[in-house]
Amino acid sequence: MSTSDPRPALFDQWLPAEYRRRGDFTVLVVLVGIDTRSIELLSSTFMNVIGDETRWREVRQLFQSSETDWNGAAFFPVDSVIGPVPNDMARTQLRALEEKVRADRRVLNGGHFFDRKGRRLKVEEIVH
Template identity: 35%
Template sequence: MPAETDFDDWIIATHAEAGDFTMLFVLLGVGETTVEPRRAAWLHVMGDETRWPEMKRLFIGAGVAWDGVVFYRAGREGLVPDDTARARLAALTARLHEDRSLIRDGFFFNADGLTMQLEEVRRH
């Protein structure tokens, strides 16, 4: 299946580098000057066939409005057990609630699967 979005390119490249892997993801509400974590989960990626339309269908099941999503590999070891993924996701989401700049450490995409960047808003 051809790559049509930045997400598709990312998952193909990540799988080429890591092989099968577990990814953590956080759905985000994105406003003009705010980013709010909404829901989070993990997914075991087996192969590089997953594409953006499949991910969007998965996100519908979250039952929340979202504007963007940030992905992280659960660890350098590739696939991790569910208990490990659950613990790492809990730690990640706790840190994201405290420090939104950690979004920069992940791979951040909008609802169309295109790369987004988090920029700091300076208040006077």
């Protein structure tokens, strides 16, 4: 990631900044497994963010309880003028996001992509 990127580098900086900008909101989440040459979509969910008190430690514990061997998590806030969106709308948007990620892993860069320690990640294409 470039140092000129205006987005906060750590999850614990990003979430409060995103909350100040949006207020309560829905975020789509994609968990992935990353190895040296590939990224595998493992699972996905959505969450309603109400307040800015949540920190990476709590989110990581929640993801660990899913018993999925993930090492990357991408967060995609849902644009809405009404705050959190209805669950059926979030599910529909989540399925569409999953398809986009399956087709092109670089879609993860369009969200807020973090490693297990809450640090920013970026997908880069491997050039042969």
